[in-house]
Amino acid sequence: MNNRGIMGDSISELATKSLVLNTMSEVLTFKDVSVVRGRKELLKDVSWEVKEGQRWIVVGPNGAGKSTLMNIAATRLHPTRGTADILGERLGRVSVFDLRPLIGLSSALVANSIPANENALNVVLTAAYGMTGRWREKYEKLDERRAFRLLHEWGMSTFMNQPFGKLSEGERKRVLIARALMTDPELLILDEPAAGLDLAGREELVAQMSELAADEDAPALVLVTHHLEEVPAGFTHILMMRDGQVVAAGEIDSTLTEENLELTYGMKLKLRREDGRYSAFAGA
Numbered sequence: 001m002n003n004r005g006i007m008g009d010s011i012s013e014l015a016t017k018s019l020v021l022n023t024m025s026e027v028l029t030f031k032d033v034s035v036v037r038g039r040k041e042l043l044k045d046v047s048w049e050v051k052e053g054q055r056w057i058v059v060g061p062n063g064a065g066k067s068t069l070m071n072i073a074a075t076r077l078h079p080t081r082g083t084a085d086i087l088g089e090r091l092g093r094v095s096v097f098d099l100r101p102l103i104g105l106s107s108a109l110v111a112n113s114i115p116a117n118e119n120a121l122n123v124v125l126t127a128a129y130g131m132t133g134r135w136r137e138k139y140e141k142l143d144e145r146r147a148f149r150l151l152h153e154w155g156m157s158t159f160m161n162q163p164f165g166k167l168s169e170g171e172r173k174r175v176l177i178a179r180a181l182m183t184d185p186e187l188l189i190l191d192e193p194a195a196g197l198d199l200a201g202r203e204e205l206v207a208q209m210s211e212l213a214a215d216e217d218a219p220a221l222v223l224v225t226h227h228l229e230e231v232p233a234g235f236t237h238i239l240m241m242r243d244g245q246v247v248a249a250g251e252i253d254s255t256l257t258e259e260n261l262e263l264t265y266g267m268k269l270k271l272r273r274e275d276g277r278y279s280a281f282a283g284a
């Protein structure tokens with residue numbers, strides 16, 4: 001992978017001090033990953049491979065285990081059983097603090113961890129140090145410029161001084177994506193980035209995700225969504241989950257089928273594809 005990054009410049013000292021990657025194409029290699037909490041198996045023997053350059057969609061009903069799986073991929077959670085290799089490093093054998101700058105994550109969990117009074121620029125900026133809340137770190141001018149540029153790219157530069165807690169749902173989503181891109185990650189995980197957006201906001205986000213998908217310098221992408229309308233054109237693979245297990249995984253063209261949708265959601269669904277976009281609705 002080209003190490004220039006999608007923003008074309010270097011970033012914070014800490015991020016550049018992070019792991020130097022081997023030249024390899026495996027981004028995620030999960031083998032028989034299970035997560036057990038009490039008597040409940042949140043994930044059961046999940047095997048999944050993501051390679052460099054791939055763009056994945058993850059779907060499945062509420063409680064299927066999607067966010068749990070994303071939290072493992074983002075090093076926030078360790079499997080109870082099985083192995084998770086992330087960017088060539090085995091989770092549990094490597095410091096997660098070295099891996100984290102290489103993984104951008106936008107999720108409800110991340111949003112909830114951000115202090116409401118933090119302004120939008122600092123929400124993006126603090127990602128360079130893998131933390132939320134601006135305390136006593138000294139930020140480089142370069143990092144500040146990059147944070148501003150990312151906010152600008154995601155249409156949020158005029159909100160740079162606005163406290164995160166006072167932004168609308170859609171504005172917060174955009175700031176979180178800018179934040180996830182701040183460290184120029186190798187892997188970008190977006191867990192329901194379009195939830196709560198209005199129709200125009202969703203369509204803008206989908207278009208931007210589509211552009212990102214087409215950018216060969218962009219990181220490997222994993223996008224969790226409930227709505228097939230939110231699958232951006234250019235996404236290549238899909239992981240379909242139910243009850244903590246993989247129903248199907250593979251290239252979107254051959255994997256996203258009415259049969260697999262029925263297995264995933266337990267109901268008959270009609271699948272439509274038009275101009276590279278999908279939709280699904282209950283059918284006979």
Ligand SMILES: Nc1ncnc2c1ncn2[C@@H]1O[C@H](COP(=O)(O)OP(=O)(O)OP(=O)(O)O)[C@@H](O)[C@H]1O
Binds near residue numbers: 061062067069
């Ligand atoms: N710490 C925990 N202890 C017990 N159960 C948990 C814990 N964390 C999550 N769960 C359960 O694990 C299951 C999977 O949760 P997860 O958040 O991964 O689902 P999801 O597929 O992301 O769902 P959604 O589409 O609603 O976001 C849910 O039934 C949830 O209640």
Ligand SMILES: [Mg+2]
Binds near residue numbers: 066067068191
């Ligand atoms: Mg979830």
